[in-house]
Amino acid sequence: MLQLAVLRNNPQEVKERLTIKNFKDLTLVDDIIALDDERKKLNFRFDETKAKINATSKEIGGLMAKGKKEEAEAKKSEVEGFKNTLSPISDALEKAEKELNGLLVLLPNLPSSKVPKGKTPEDNEVVRTGGNKPGLYAGAVPHWELAKKFDLIDFELGNKITGSGFPVYKGKGAKLQRALIQYFLDYNTAAGYTEYQPPLMVNEASAYGTGQLPDKEGQMYHATEDNFYLIPTAEVPLTNIYRDVIVKEAELPIKMTAYTPCFRREAGSYGKDVRGLNRLHQFDKVEVVQLVHPANSYVVLEEMVEHVEKLLQSLGLPYRILRLCGGDMSFTSALTYDFEVWSAAQERWLEVSSVSNFEAFQTNRMKIRFKDEGGKMQAAHSLNGSSLALPRILACLLENNQDENGIKLPVVLQGYFGSEMI
């Protein structure tokens, strides 16, 4: 949620930046400011009237104590009058506040100045690439066939137990998952992130806090009986750890990491896009989240990008880093880098990580704040990134490293997995 002050101080600039994000409904900005003016007026009148009521009520107390009943009764009817004028003001104020909030959450975050203009994924900017695309041997096949050949993943079994998009990992496949998770977490904690094991379901307030609600209601699994949502990413519980918390300036940056399964209903496409591990309803991911001082957030963003990049390098996967254009960015982000790895047998890039700076968009809504040196309350900035999403990493590891003898694992995983080859 954008800060009202930002809109009020510079509505023209806000509109220009929203346009970069391909946001069309610019009159919303003016509507919000007008509504806020209205709210202020009502608020003033409300306070004024309430002050009279409070003062008069106090007098009544004094009069009663002195036994001056008649005067007290007169005051009572006076208060009665104030209350009658108050109630329409109070209703209007409540309505204005609700409307204001309702409109405010419709505005996406402003893109940072680095965001390229553009509307579609084609307009994303390739920042850099790394690694080499492997030349595959003649018998190379896509990962879903490798999964079957080596008995690593049973997709049909998942269909039976739950439904499509819920694969069953078994044997070496299951162990490789565990190895990847362990490696990723160790890599993150070595970089100073504190490991967490958060709940996999969150309440409404948490889903609202990170911006999944009200925006993406249909994309989350909803346990209606208890009104809990299955987390679509560890970002939700991790960031919410600090919801409504005023931290000390010296505590920043706060660095958190967690492995969790992620659940996404993903109303979506069919065919080759969702084949095998490409897109799932349940998948594993290790996430990193940082809460930082606003002055540092863009430096930290670059650090996080580098952090994820080195992780990909250590796995020996060819990758590219994209700076997302305005039209392809998420609602909440100010600047996002996507990481894609090359799936050699499918001959396509697969997104495996997304690293974003949200500036104060999430923290403003969640009230994650700190007191600066001048004693002023400020919203911290929040960032997060995947390090990494497992399924597509697994797909690329299998496809890119296959040869006549099997599948060779990168050195960094061998210790965790217990052998060099599948």
Added chain:
RNA sequence: GGUGAGGUGGAUGAGCGGCUGAAAUCAGCAGUUUGCUAAACUGCCGUACGGGUUAAACUGUACCGAGGGUUCGAAUCCCUCCCUCACCGCCA
């Protein structure tokens, strides 16, 4: 799931329906003094939205788990919900 107790400021913990935005203690911050890995004393020490000011000062309103209600007036009474603790039941 059942029964009972309870949810107050960073923490502990008071709080007859008006004098309580909230005692006290601890922690924290600033200063004074004695002086030296510290003690004593003094002051400050919640958040949000307004008014006001060049900026302060000053000032209004709201908030004592959440939402309703009673009342001239509610942290204090009533209702609903949420959560915590204890005991019982069930159980990995």
